[in-house]
Each structure stands twice: as structure tokens, then as C-alpha cells.
Amino acid sequence: MIVRMKKTTIMTEGSIWKKLLFFAVPLILGNLFQQLYNTVDSIIVGNYIGSEALAAVGASSSVVNLLIGFCIGASAGAGVVISQFFGARDKEGVRKAVHTTVALSIAAGIVMTIAGVLLTPLILRAMGTPAEVFSQAVTYLQVFFGGIVFSVIYNMAAGILNAVGNSKRSLVYLLIAACSNIVLDLLFVVVLKMGIIGAALATDISQLLSCIFILRFLMRTDEIYKLRFREIRFYDHLLGKILRIGLPTGVQNIVISLSNVIVQSTVNSFGAVVMAGFAAYIKIDGFNLLPVLSISMAATTFTGQNIGAGKLDRVKKCMITSVAMGVVYTVATGILLLAFAPQVIGVFTKNREVVECGVYIMRFFCPFYWMLAVLQILSGTIRGAGKTMETMFVFIISLCLYRIAWIWGAMSVKHSLDLLMMVYPTSWLVGAILILLYGWKGKWMPKIPKRD
Template structure:
């Protein structure tokens, strides 16, 4: 019988639940915010030094880029859950096999998606009805960004491994270095060398390569069960099957939700370049709310996975409640702050009054309702951590994809302004939150009490 590794190794199977989740979440939140900061820096530099059309071009490309990488993010979630469960059970051999399998999968996905992004960029943007005045810049950004996609995908997998092992501080450190690199390169390439959207994409590629190299270098030298050896890189079929079982639903979910976001972006494109630029600018601000929510979700996934692997079932449920409370408090506070300083925030991205108005309008529809999104993702994260990845997938697909598609087809034609697009978001969040609450309250997704045993 395997026993849990003690929590000095970064595990969360003992000690204060609030402190474990909070201290694990903080590096994740700061890391995600740093990543969002350098993405925002791209938009701020492009909007101020290149113009509104260039800012719209970055936005048009970004939604399709997220669609391409969405499946790889699901794969990283699946790998992280499996690694966390084996760590909780103290199964060092399986931890090592899971780590090496996940990195091989990430490498394959990285190569395939890099090629797809470069080859299909123009066709995909045409399908999105990207306006002619921003098309060429959008294609340029898309192709150059795709050239560095491999590094981003491998980094995400490496970060997932570090997070599963409770070493989220490393992810924060490497993202801090990448963010600083990106901001410096943005200034050099855009403000000084006048390279436009090409400079923004190249700066992002280089910064992602830096974080990828640093994280892999650490994994290759760390003295623990999740150490990486190039000689051991191979796909273990049993482990890969477990990762697919957990990660495939999340990957499909991410892809389909990203597809719905592409359709939303297509709807925004119909309102012209100024609306596209305002929407793009706000989405960068939006990340400072959503990414911490996703960090809490990732934290409770790891917490639930480790404690489920150790048989601490009561602790899993308590961790879920703590995560929901943390997400609620954070989103209410930040939503209020964003609304209070909306003029100043949107003014950072553009001097165009129409662009600023579109961005501020998005704030009014998004900011008061982020707490609903925190409930949806907090419960989903806990369920994934115990291996129940299909129910969250179904809920998120129905609410954030199917419902949105029907809204675009049936409701949006009755709106003559962009408010119809913005209203879609809080309504779909609320639908998803109600569905996931009903499942969590009625389904038997967790055994009662405590039972030491093997990972299921």
C-alpha cells in the first residue's frame, strides 16, 4: 500500500486548508497576472504607437490563436491531475512516467499546432470575416505568433507539472522573467524599431522561449520524483490513457468554448475596427479578473487531486468551499475597482474616443458578474481534481458554447448595437453556475470519509 508523501514536499494533504490553497494560489495568480501583463503590454504599445487598426488586428488573431492552443491546455490539465494524484499516493515510479509522457505529448502538440497556425492563418481570419483594413496586419501577427507556439505549449505542460508538485513559485519566477523580457522587447521592437504588430508577436515568441527553457532546465536538475531525463522521454500507454481520460474532456471543452469565442469575435468584427479595438483592449483588462479565477480553479484541482489520491475525501470538499469563498471575495473587489477607474484604464490603450467607449461599455456588462464565473470554475476545478472531468465539460459546453451559439443565431439579430454581444457573457456564466451547483449538490461524486488506497 502506498502512503502519502509528507507535505514538506509541497503536498497539500495536511495542514490548514485555507493557507495551503491560498499560498499555492498566490504564485499562480501572480504568474497569470504577469503573463497577462505582457500580453497587455503588447496591446498598449500597439494601440498607442501603431494605431487602432493594429490593435484590432491583434484582437482578431488572438481569439483564433486561443482556439488552436485550447486542446493543449486541456492536455496540461489532465497531466497535472494525474501527476498530483500519484504524488498524493506516494507512487514515485508512476509520477516519473506521467511527467515524461506528458512532455512528449506536449512536444507533439506543439509541432502540429505551430505548423497549423502558420499555414492556415489567412484562411481562418477570412472565415472570421476580418475587415480588409486590418487583415494584413492580423495575418502577420498570427503567423509570427504561431512560429513560437511550440515553446508556449511545452512551457504550459512544464508549469502544470510544477504546479501539481506544489512548486508553483517556480512558475511565477519564470513568468516574471518572461514578462520583463517581453516588455523590454516590446519597447525595442515597437516604439524604437517601429516593427508594428510583427514586433509584438516576435517579442512574445522570445519571451515564451525563455520561460520554456528555464522551466525545462529546472525540471531536468530537480532532485525529486518529477525530475525529467531526456533518456526517459517516451509515451507510457497506461499513463497516457489516464491523461486522455481526464484531459480529453477538458481539451474538447476548451476547444469548443474557444470556438464559441471565435464566433463572438466574428460578431464583434461586424461592428467595425473601432469596436474590435475596444473589445480587444477590454479583453486584456478582463484577464486580470478571469485569470485569478482560473488560478483558484487550478489550485483546487491540485488540492483535490492530492487529497483524493491520499484518501482524504472530507478534506477535498472543505477545500472546495474555501476556494469558492476566495473566488467570490476577489471578483467582487476587483470588479468594483475596474468600474471605478474605467476611464483611466481604457485610456491606456487608445486615444480614440470610440474605442474607449466600446471598452467601457464592455466593463459595465462584465465586471458586476465575475463572481458567478468564479463559482462555475471553482466547482469545476474540484470535480476535475477527483477525476470527474466529464460533468464540468458538459456544463461548460452547454453554457459557454451551445447557449452562446444559439444566442448569436437567435438573439443577436434583434440587437442593433454591440450590447447584445456583451450581454451574452453574464447570462451564459449564470446558466453554467446554476448547472454545476445542481450537479455538485445532487451527484455522488466523492466517497464519504477517509480511505487510504491506490489512485483511482
Template sequence: MYNTADSIIVGNFVGSNGLAAVGSGTALINLIIAFSQGAAVGAGVIVSQNLGARDKQKTKLAGHTAMCIAIILGVILSAIGVIFSRDLLIWMKTPKSVLKDSVLYLQIYCGGLIFNVIYNMATGILNAAGNSKRPLIYLAIASVTNIILDLVFIKALKWGVKGAAIATDISQALSCVLAVGYLLRVNSDYKLIVKELKIHGNTAKQIIRVGLPTAIQNMVISFSNVLVQSSVNSYGATAMAGYAAYLKIDGFNILPVLSISMAVTTFTGQNVGAKKPDRIKKGMWNALIMGVVYTVIIGVVILLTSHTVLGLFTKDNEVITYGQLAMKYFCPFYFLLGILNILAGTVRGAGKGVPPMLILLFSMCIFRILWIKIALPFYSTIDGVFILYPISWFVGMVLMIIYTKFGKWLPKGLNKS
């Protein structure tokens, strides 16, 4: 909702170049925060396993260590984003017509990344405890705030893309304060106490052991998406705007799938701690059914309403055409991505972060880079960029199914059959 609201309001009140400027930073933002998202996954797995085992002390240590890691990462990533935004956007072949606005948006956005990182870690802890309603409420409040501020800063004050970035930072700060505030006052094993915030060595090692593979995986996949974005950029600002508009719609399809994947990670972690393998299998199959059904339905809906939905972002027919082209290659095949991520989430919840990392690195990164270098030159249109996504999803899904079926990913003593 944050970035969708930004893009709709920017597209309508600033124009196609403004929309392209906001969209050009999406892949870079994902790249910058990818490491912290991996750390949040690692913390969530450790917290969920300790909760499942009813170990109050270890749950407490995990929560405090995780939040310290988030604060440190947030400071570092914000600084990296602000300092290197221009260099990265130039390297991505961002057209000169939108470079200035792209740099401005990305630098301001990155200035508030620390709030995003801390919020994600707080959410990881709450989700690990099965308390996913709180993050939803806080994000809803922040999203509404973001929309209101977008209208004030962009429409009323005419701040352009700068206003969109400032509105997002303020909204993310609000969600961060609300989530951390709840952790400070909740009466539970995962309650945070300010004076006890410190990094506990053994707990940090556990979080890193599970989270580092996911962090590396996220960063490398995000890097491959940066390369894909660079390929899109080479087709000009109109293609960038169309692709940027579609990526916001893409979020309404892919993010629920990733949420189901994170939920099954928590579910698996708790049942590993409780030594209940039968529930792990049931949880995995239920998650797969939900993921496939959702992606098929939403894919059909998006395709049938493509022109209307894209029209929310821009009235430029050429921009809409590029967005519709992306839809035709993406929407029918989201179920492949759903199966891939849900199986990876199940395995990750059992504490096995490396195998999913390797599979996702190959399918989402190495394969894509090879495609861009070898196959893409044979395409004269942007179709060669878009078709890469469903093919890489299929490759990853097949490999993940094989590992889940035949790999030894459950701890010793838990029967997978």
C-alpha cells in the same frame, strides 16, 4: 502581461488599427492552444494523484509521458496556426483594413506556440507538485523581457505588430527554457530525464481520460468565443479595438479565478490520492470564498477606473467607449464565472472530467451559439453581444452547483458529506 504589454504599446505607437490587429487573433490563439491546455490539466491531475498516493514510479512515468505529449502537440499546433491563420481570420469577418496586420501577427505568434505548449505542460507538472512559485518567477522574468523587447521592436525599430509577435515568441521561449531546465535538475519524483522521455501507454491513457474532456471543452468554448469575436468584428475596426483593449483587462480578472480553479484541481487530486475527503470539501469552500471576494473587489476597481485603464491602450474616445461598454456587462458578474470554474475544478480534480465538460459546453458554447443565431438579430447594437457573457455564466453556474451538490463525483469509498 504578455498580451497586455503588446496591446498597450501597439495601441500607443501603432494606432487603433494595430490594436485591433493584435486583439483579433486572441480568440483564435486560445482556440489553437485549447487542446494542449486540456492535456496539461489531465497530466496535472494524474501527477497530483500519484504524489498524494506517494507512488514515485507512477509520478515519474506521468511527468515524462506528459512532456512527450506536449512536444508533439506543440509542433502540430504551431504548424496549424501558421498555415491556416489567413483563412481563419477571413472566416471571422476581419475587416480588410486590419486583415494584413492581423495575419502577420497571428502567423508569427503561432510560429512560437510550441514554447507556450511545453511551458504550460511544465507548469502543470510543477503546480501538481504544489510548486507554483517557480512558474510565477519564470513568467515574471519573461513578462519583463517581453515589455523591453516590445519597446525595442515597436517604438525604436518601428516593426509594428510584427515586433509585438516576435517579442512574445522570444519571451515565451525564455519561460519555456527556464521551466524545463528546472524540471531537468530538480531533485524530486517529478524530475525529467532526457533519455527517459517516452510515451508510456497506460499513463498516456490516464492523462487522456482526464485531459481529453477538458481539451474538448476548451476547444469548443474557444470556438464559441471565435463566433462572438466574429460578431464584434462586424461592427468595424473601432469596436474590435475597444473590445481587444478590454479583453486584456479582462485577463486580470478571469485568469486569477482560473488559477484558483487549477489550484483546487491539484488540491483535490492530491487529497483523493491520500484519501482525505474532508480536506477536499474544505478546499472547495475556501477556493469559492477567495474567488468570489477577488472578483467582486477587482470588478469594482475596474469599473471605477475604466476610462483611465482603457486610456493606457488608446487615446481614441470611440475605442474607449466600446471598452467601457464591455466593462459594464462583464465586471459586475465575474463572480458567476468564478463559482462555475472553481466547482468544475474541484470535480475535475477527483478524476471526473466529463460532467464539467458537458456543463461548460452547454453554457459556454451551445447556449452562446443559440443566442447568436436566435436572440442577437433582435439587437441593433453591440450590447446584444456583450450581454451574452453574464447570461451564459449564470446558466453554467446553476448547472454546476446542481451537479456538485447531487452528483456522484468522488471515487468510491470517499464520503462527500
């Protein structure tokens, strides 16, 4: 049987760094445009509604990441399963895994919508959100969660395309969604004066557009990952396999997001100015981090396909090449961000105190991003081998338990912003050391018998 694989990237042959780079670039661009959703909200909200509204959007970010992170983790499990089937040229396995993934995304999206709308006030109160921004934060989050199902389905569908090496198609749809988000933000907030509701509604509609476009493509393609509406269901053992690989990453993302909620809660204790400065820089942090995550995703797909094909030597070379790419990138961008710090933060607000606070916070992030690159990209390689439980423990220890211990310890000694911000680079260092040790000593590479 001849399996058609046009419009895909076959990572089991050819130059490793070129395969990683050309696959990662659309992912990088796509993730950057996706980050535009909340960033454009923040820029327009900060400049046309006010700093309190900007603080409300910032306080909402960690809550949004909490639930979306779980779904992204589940999609990582689906991506590993699909990429391994694809690398092994198993057409039937790809078909069943694709339809199981879409069924899972629909179910997860509905649950997340209901949970997000109902639990938003309780979560924001638990975070200690100040009274002056609480009402706007609740409104923004509840409207946002009203359309979260579209984001969930899109991201899971994009995970399908990424697993088979087609990272360019989802980029096109994100471009459309990002442009529509900007136009709708300006229409709803600036022209129609809908306030923070307009910003959240613009994001919902943009997510709906990206969801419609990607599902339409999957249903019309002639590739082996073609989606047929009548076949969307949970297939026998595949749901269990996807969840077994994806749940650890989902749990990891939830736990890390919870630690970020704790960090956000502590930031909230410093008042609205610090909240706004932190919110402004976290948007920049997202832009800088997403290319690293994209290289990590490329490494996961590369590993999955090559393990499916039994080419373990290429997996080892991928590990070194992808980490080197991430380190070079983060060192370069860290230098650039520090050089233009006031101008970068000034995009979000003209409030001088907020800008100064944002620039101060940048100094705790930019020089140390290379450590996070090592952690994320090496974890992505190991995750492609299906070892998500092991990477989960590394992330929970370094980016959750360590951060909680640091905050409780440091804040009990002195209620200081610099002590709080130090939690980021030190936790990245702990994570990088742990994943390097596991990558060196751990038995994560599968044993595949030689083929005749």
C-alpha cells in the same frame, strides 16, 4: 522507501484555506505576468502603431486561445494524474507521468505550430475580419504561431510543478519572460520600427526563455518529478489515462474558444472602433479572470492530492473554501474596475471613441464576475476528482451552445451591441446553476475504502 518532497506543497494536511491561498498566490502572479505577453503587445501596438493594429491583435486573441486552450486542457489531465500519484506517494507513477507529459507537450506543440501557421488566413476569413485589419492580423498570428511550441512546452511543464505543489518556481521564470517581453517590445516596435511583426516576435522570444528555464530546472532538480531527457516517451497506459482525463477539458476549451470566435466575428461586424474597444477590455478581462482560474487550478491540485491520499473530507471543505475566495475576489475587483473604467481602458489607446466603447462594454462584465467564479472554481474541484467529462458538458452547454443560440436569436431581432454583450453574464449564470446542481446531486466523489 522515503520519498523526497522538499520544495513542494503537501495539501493532504494542515489548514485548508492557507494551503489554497499560499499555493494560489504564485499561480495568480504567474498567470498575471503571462497575460502581460499579449497585453504589453496591445498597449505598445495601440499607442505606437495605431488603432487598426490594435484591432488586428484583438481579432487574433480568440484564435490564439483556440489552440492553446486545447493544450491547457491536456495539461489539466496530466496534472490530475500526477497530483493523485503524488498524494499516494507513488514515486514510479510520478516519474512515468512526468515524462509522458513532456513527450505529449512536444508533439502537441509541433502540431499546433504547423496548424497555426497554415490555417491562420482561412480562420480569419471565416471570422469575417475586416479588410483594413486582415493583413496585419495574418502577419501577427503567423509569427506568433511560429513560436507557440515554446509556450506549449512551458505550460505543460508548469502543470507538472503545479501538480506537486511547487507553484513558486514557474512564477520566477514568468517574471523573467514578462520583463524580457516588455524590453523586446520596446526595442522591436518603438526603436527598430518593426511594426506588428516586432510585437509577435518579442512574445515568441519571451516564451522561448520561459521554456528553457523551466526545462533546465526540471532536469536539475533532485525531487521525484526530475526530468531525464533520455526517458521522455509515452509510457504504457499513462498516455491513455492523461488523454482520457485531459481531452474532455481540451475539447471543452476548443469549443468554448469557437464560441468566442463567433462572438468576435459578431463584434467585427460593428467596425474597427468597437473591435478596438472590445480588444482593450478583453485584456482587462483576462487579468481579472486569471486569479479565478488560479484558484480553480489550486482546487484541482488540492482535490487530486487528497483523493490520492484518501482524505475525502478535506475535498468537501476545499470546495466551499475555494468558491468563497473566488466570489470575494471577483466582487472586489468588479467594483474597482467600474470605479476606474476610463483610466483602465485609456492605458491601451488615447482614441476617445475607443475608450468610450471599452467603458460601455465593461458594464456587462464587472458586476457579474462572481457567477463565473462559482462556475470555474467548483469545476476545478470536480475536475481534480477526474470527472472532466461532466464538467466539459457543463461548459459546452453554458459557454458555447447557449452563447451561439443567444447570438443567433438576439442578432436576428436587432443588430445591437448591448444585446451581444449580454451573452456573457447570462451564460455565466447558466453555467453556475448547472455546476452547482452537479456538485450537489452528482456522484463525482470517488469511493475509497478505509485503510487499516
